[in-house]
Amino acid sequence: MGKTINIQPLSRIEGHASIEIKLDDTGNVDKAITHFNSLRGFEKYVEGKPAEEVTRIVTRICGICPWHHHMASVKAVDGCFDAEVAPAGNMLRECMQNMAHINDKILHFYFLAAPDFVMGPDADYSVRNVIGIAGAAPDLARQVIKMRQKGQMMMEKFAGKVIHPIAGVPGGFSKPMNESQRQELLKDTEELLEFAKFSMKHAKEEIFPKYLDSVKTLGVINTGFIGTVADDGALNFYDGKLRLMKSDGTFEDFDDSDYLDHIAEYPMDVSYGKYPYAKSWNEGFSMDLDAPKGVYRSNCLARLNVCDHISTPLAQAELEEFRSSFGRPAQLTLLYHWARLIELVYSCEKTKQLLEDRAITDPTTRNSVTPKAGRGVGHVEAPRGTLIHDYTTDDNGCITSANMIVGTTHNLAPISMSVEQSARMLIKDGHVDETILNQVEMSVRAYDP
Amino acid sequence: MPVKVASEWLNSCSGCEIAILNLGETLLDLLPELDFVHIPVLMDHKHLGQLGDKEHMEIPKATVGLLSGGIRNEEHMEVALEMRKKCDILIALGTCATHGGIPALINSFGNDQLMDRYYTTESTDPKGGETAASKGCSPLLQRCYALDEKIDVDIYLPGCPPHPDHIAAAILALLKGETPELPFKSVCDTCPTIRKGKGDVKEIKRFVASPEFDPETPIDTMRCLLEQGYLCMGPVTRAGCSGATGEAPKCISARVPCRGCYGPVKQEGNQLLDMLNALASNGMDVRDLPDRANLLRFSGAHNRLVAKKERK
Numbered sequence: 001m002g003k004t005i006n007i008q009p010l011s012r013i014e015g016h017a018s019i020e021i022k023l024d025d026t027g028n029v030d031k032a033i034t035h036f037n038s039l040r041g042f043e044k045y046v047e048g049k050p051a052e053e054v055t056r057i058v059t060r061i062c063g064i065c066p067w068h069h070h071m072a073s074v075k076a077v078d079g080c081f082d083a084e085v086a087p088a089g090n091m092l093r094e095c096m097q098n099m100a101h102i103n104d105k106i107l108h109f110y111f112l113a114a115p116d117f118v119m120g121p122d123a124d125y126s127v128r129n130v131i132g133i134a135g136a137a138p139d140l141a142r143q144v145i146k147m148r149q150k151g152q153m154m155m156e157k158f159a160g161k162v163i164h165p166i167a168g169v170p171g172g173f174s175k176p177m178n179e180s181q182r183q184e185l186l187k188d189t190e191e192l193l194e195f196a197k198f199s200m201k202h203a204k205e206e207i208f209p210k211y212l213d214s215v216k217t218l219g220v221i222n223t224g225f226i227g228t229v230a231d232d233g234a235l236n237f238y239d240g241k242l243r244l245m246k247s248d249g250t251f252e253d254f255d256d257s258d259y260l261d262h263i264a265e266y267p268m269d270v271s272y273g274k275y276p277y278a279k280s281w282n283e284g285f286s287m288d289l290d291a292p293k294g295v296y297r298s299n300c301l302a303r304l305n306v307c308d309h310i311s312t313p314l315a316q317a318e319l320e321e322f323r324s325s326f327g328r329p330a331q332l333t334l335l336y337h338w339a340r341l342i343e344l345v346y347s348c349e350k351t352k353q354l355l356e357d358r359a360i361t362d363p364t365t366r367n368s369v370t371p372k373a374g375r376g377v378g379h380v381e382a383p384r385g386t387l388i389h390d391y392t393t394d395d396n397g398c399i400t401s402a403n404m405i406v407g408t409t410h411n412l413a414p415i416s417m418s419v420e421q422s423a424r425m426l427i428k429d430g431h432v433d434e435t436i437l438n439q440v441e442m443s444v445r446a447y448d449p
Numbered sequence: 450m451p452v453k454v455a456s457e458w459l460n461s462c463s464g465c466e467i468a469i470l471n472l473g474e475t476l477l478d479l480l481p482e483l484d485f486v487h488i489p490v491l492m493d494h495k496h497l498g499q500l501g502d503k504e505h506m507e508i509p510k511a512t513v514g515l516l517s518g519g520i521r522n523e524e525h526m527e528v529a530l531e532m533r534k535k536c537d538i539l540i541a542l543g544t545c546a547t548h549g550g551i552p553a554l555i556n557s558f559g560n561d562q563l564m565d566r567y568y569t570t571e572s573t574d575p576k577g578g579e580t581a582a583s584k585g586c587s588p589l590l591q592r593c594y595a596l597d598e599k600i601d602v603d604i605y606l607p608g609c610p611p612h613p614d615h616i617a618a619a620i621l622a623l624l625k626g627e628t629p630e631l632p633f634k635s636v637c638d639t640c641p642t643i644r645k646g647k648g649d650v651k652e653i654k655r656f657v658a659s660p661e662f663d664p665e666t667p668i669d670t671m672r673c674l675l676e677q678g679y680l681c682m683g684p685v686t687r688a689g690c691s692g693a694t695g696e697a698p699k700c701i702s703a704r705v706p707c708r709g710c711y712g713p714v715k716q717e718g719n720q721l722l723d724m725l726n727a728l729a730s731n732g733m734d735v736r737d738l739p740d741r742a743n744l745l746r747f748s749g750a751h752n753r754l755v756a757k758k759e760r761k
C-alpha cells in the first residue's frame with residue numbers, strides 16, 4: 001500500500017470537510033474519499049419547540065444562507081398551522097430571499113472561487129485568496145467588497161437582521177415596507193444589477209476563456225439534476241414545483257409535499273452527512289464514476305438545466321447563450337461558476353421586479369395564526385440547492401418531528417465523485433504537488449458546498 | 450509590523466465569519482495592519498501540511514486567534530488546543546464559542562437519542578445505517594461545550610453573530626495594546642420602546658400574532674413587547690446586537706421580540722433563571738411557557754442544559 005494524502009480542512013468552502021487520497025504502490029490513486037464531518041442534530045433538538053420559534057432556530061444551520069432556511073421554515077410552519085399568508089408578506093419574503101441570493105453569489109464567485117482563476121490555481125496559498133486579489137487588483141477588490149456590503153446592509157436596514165434573520169413569521173412578514181424604503185431598495189438593487197452585468201461580462205471576456213481546457217476535464221461526471229420551476233417552467237427560487245431530471249434530459253415534476261416518494265438519503269460509512277439519491281428512478285444508489293445510480297445534482301447549474309426558461313430578460317439571454325454553447329443538460333462541473341453568474345443577474349432582475357410592484361408596500365403583511373396539529377413541507381431554492389423543511393406539530397403547535405434536506409447535501413455524492421475523478425486524472429505515478437491538490441479542491445469549490 | 454491573526458471555526462454555522470466580512474471596506478482598510486496566517490474560510494493553509502503528508506495538525510503562531518463555534522467532537526478539541534497553544538490572545542468569537550449557542554440545544558439529549566433520530570428520519574434509507582460514519586469521521590464528545598469549559602479564553606465576544614462594529618473595535622483595541630470589552634448592559638438598557646413599569650397583560654403570548662405598533666412612526670413609539678405580553682429576552686440578554694450604530698436592538702427594530710442571542714448579561718449569568726424571575730416580578734404566569742428550555746437556546750453549554758437521563 002502506498003501513501004495517504006489528507007487534504008484537511010477543505011478551504012474556501014462553507015463547512016467542514018476533508019479529502020483522503022490513498023495511493024497504490026505505483027503512486028496512482030487507489031481511493032479518493034471525501035469526508036463530510038459536521039453533525040449538529042437540528043432535526044433532534046427542534047423537537048418539542050413551539051413551531052413558530054423553530055423558524056428562528058434553524059437559521060443557524062448555515063450562516064451564509066440563513067434567509068433560505070428561515071423561508072423554508074416559515075413556509076413549513078404555515079403548512080402546519082394552515083396559515084393564510086398575507087399577500088404583501090409573501091412578496092416581502094420572496095423579495096428578501098432573492099436579495100439574499102445576490103450577496104451569496106458575489107461572496108462565492110469573488111471571495112471563495114475567484115482566487116483560483118484570478119491568481120491562478122498554481123499561485124502560492126498565501127496570495128491565492130481574496131486578500132491576494134486585494135493586492136493584485138485593488139480597484140476590483142474594493143468594488144466587490146462595496147457591492148457585497150451594499151447587498152448585506154440594505155437587507156439589514158430594512159429587515160433588522162441580515163445574518164440569522166427574524167422578520168419572516170408564520171402568516172407573513174413582521175413589518176411592512178414603506179414607499180421611501182421601497183424606493184431606496186430599488187435604487188440599490190439597480191446598482192447591484194449593473195454590477196451583476198459587469199461581473200458576467202468580465203468573467204466571459206477575462207476569466208472563463210483562459211480556463212476552457214480545465215472546464216472540459218476537471219471534476220467531470222454525468223448525473224441528473226434537481227431544481228424548482230414555476231407552473232410555466234420558469235426558474236424560481238422561492239416557490240413552485242420540484243423538477244427531477246435524468247442525465248438524458250427527461251424529467252418528472254412533483255409537489256414538495258411528495259418529496260419522500262422521489263428522494264431518499266443514503267447513510268455512508270465515510271461521513272456524518274447522508275447522501276440523497278433519486279429513489280423514484282428505481283435503480284438504487286451508486287457513486288461508480290462510469291455507471292452512477294440515482295445520483296443527481298443541485299445548486300445553480302442544476303437549476304439552469306431543469307428550467308425551461310428564465311422570466312427576466314437579461315438572464316434569459318444569458319441562458320440562451322449558455323445552452324447554445326453547452327447544451328441542456330450541461331454536465332461540465334466548472335460550469336457551475338458560469339451558471340452562478342447568470343443567477344446573479346437573475347436575482348438582481350427578479351428583486352427589481354418585485355420592488356417595482358407597489359403592492360409590496362401594502363401595510364398588511366401578517367395574518368395571525370393559531371398553533372395546531374398538522375404537517376407542513378416548505379421548500380425554497382437556497383444558493384446551494386433545493387432546501388426542504390418538513391415539520392409535524394402536536395395539538396399545541398409544538399414540533400413532534402422534523403426532517404430537513406439542505407442544499408449542499410444533494411451534492412454530497414456528486415462532490416465525492418468529482419473529487420475522485422479529478423484525483424485519478426491528475427495524480428499519476430506518484431507525482432503530486434500543491435497545484436494538483438488545489439485543482440482537486442477546485443472541483444469541490446465549483447459546487448460551493 | 451502587521452499583527453498575525455489566525456482564525457478557526459468549530460461547531461458553528463460560519464455566521465461569525467460572515468460578520469467579519471460584513472466589516473466591508475473597514476476590513477479592507479485594516480488589511481495592511483493584519484497578517485492572516487490561517488483562516489480556512491478564505492485561505493488554503495492546511496492543518497496537515499500543504500501536501501497533506503504530515504501526521505499532526507499544525508496552525509502557525511499568531512498574536513490574535515479568533516475562534517468561533519463550540520466544541521462537539523474530537524477534531525474540534527484538537528483544533529481548539531492547537532489554537533490555544535499558538536495564539537497569544539484568544540478571542541471566543543460568537544455565542545457558540547462563549548455559551549454553546551444554538552447547537553448546545555443538543556445537550557438536552559444524549560448522543561444515542563441524536564443518532565437514533567438522525568438515522569431514522571422519514572427520508573433516510575435504512576440500508577447503510579449499520580456502518581454509518583464509522584470511517585474517518587471525528588467521534589462526538591458527550592456534549593457541546595463552550596470554549597472555556599475546555600481551554601482558557603482571553604476575550605469573550607458574544608453575539609449570534611457578533612456585530613461587525615464589536616469585531617472591529619476588538620481588533621483595533623488589540624492593535625493598540627488595549628483589552629477590548631463589551632459593556633455589561635442588557636438589551637432593555639439599549640431599547641427605545643415605551644415601558645410603563647408593569648405590563649397590563651398577565652398571560653405570556655406566543656408570537657403568532659402581530660404586536661401593536663404603527664409602522665409609520667419610529668420604534669420609540671412602540672410599547673415594550675414584554676409589556677404587550679410577548680416573551681422578550683431583552684431583560685436577561687447582553688446588549689450589543691446593533692453595534693455602535695445607536696439604533697434599536699435588531700430584532701426589536703423588525704418588531705420581533707429578543708430571543709437572547711448575545712447570551713446572558715454577565716458571562717456566568719443564567720438566562721433561564723433570570724428570565725423566570727423577570728417574568729414573575731412582572732406578575733406574569735410562567736406556567737404559560739410552552740418550553741422552558743427554550744430560554745437557554747443560546748446558552749445551553751456550561752451544564753445549563755442536560756439530557757434527562759443525566760438529571761437523576
